[in-house]
Amino acid sequence: MTLLDGPRLAPRSGAAARSLVVFLHGYGADGNDLIDIGRHWQGLLPDAAFVSPHAPEPCAGAPFGRQWFPLTFRVPHERWRGVQAAMPVLNAFLDAELERLGLPPEALALVGFSQGTMMALHAGLRRPQPAAIIGYSGLLVTPEDQEPAAMQAEVTARPPVLLVHGDEDQVIPPEALMFSVQGLAALGVPVEFHMSRGVGHGIDGDGLRLGGEFLARHLPHAAARP
Incomplete structure (x- = not known):
């Protein structure tokens, strides 16, 4: 299995970590694209x-970037097959990071952008209960021609989720926001x-402010010290 790695930030407090925030970047980027949000x-x-972490595959559409799975828009069920294929390597990384930090599954938050949001939602809803999921400019991936409720049996966790989308997004249309919101609610x-x-x-x-405040409400021991 491919081993993931990427840039890390230790807790600013200097103490042992009480929670873990994992950023999942978009198609054609890499882990460096989102780590500055952690600093923020x-x-x-x-x-x-x-x-x-850097996604496991080189990206055909961006020679210096990475992808969680290929996107050609020519293959039926491409996104569904993609998130399923990429989930084991992501889960192995998440489990290893939690073990390294001595943290339980409920101390984990996933933050995705675009294709990374697809991965955050797909994996996060099928893990032991994470603390929270944030998805920027992404989509809840469902089996082709099926309603999200069809995934009910395989969803094992229902953490609080925040979705943020731009109303002028020309890559993943803004309509994806309400589709995902309604699907998660179902x-x-x-x-x-x-x-x-x-x-x-x-x-x-x-979007950055809302994301930070959302995690501060839901991560264990997340509130800033006086």
Whole structure:
């Protein structure tokens, strides 16, 4: 099995980590793309460790980037097959990081962007209960021609989820936000959402602020010390 690695940030407090935030980057990027969000959130989450692994495969559409799975839009069920194929290597990495830090499964938060959001939702809902999931500019992947409720039997965790999407996104249409919100609700997953006005396929300041505040509410021992 491919071993993942990527940039890490130790807790700003200098103490042992009490939670782990894992960033999952988008198609054609790598772990360096999101790790700066961890630096932005360290004031809110002083006891959190952060890691942003590089996805397991070279990206055909971006020679210097990585992908969690191929995207050609020519193969039926491509996204569904992709998230299923990539989940074991991601889960192995998450388990190893939690073990390395001596943390339980419920101390984990997953933060995805675009294709990374697809992975965060797919894996996070099928792990032992994580603390939280945040998805930026992404999508809940479902089997082709099936409603999200069809996945009910395989969903083993229902952590709080925050979804953020730009209303001018031309990569993953803004309509994906409500599809995902409604799909998660049908699965019994508590979900909050925010549409970022005037934002394309990216994360603006409001999205960053909302994400940090969401994790501060849900991660164990996350509140900043006085």
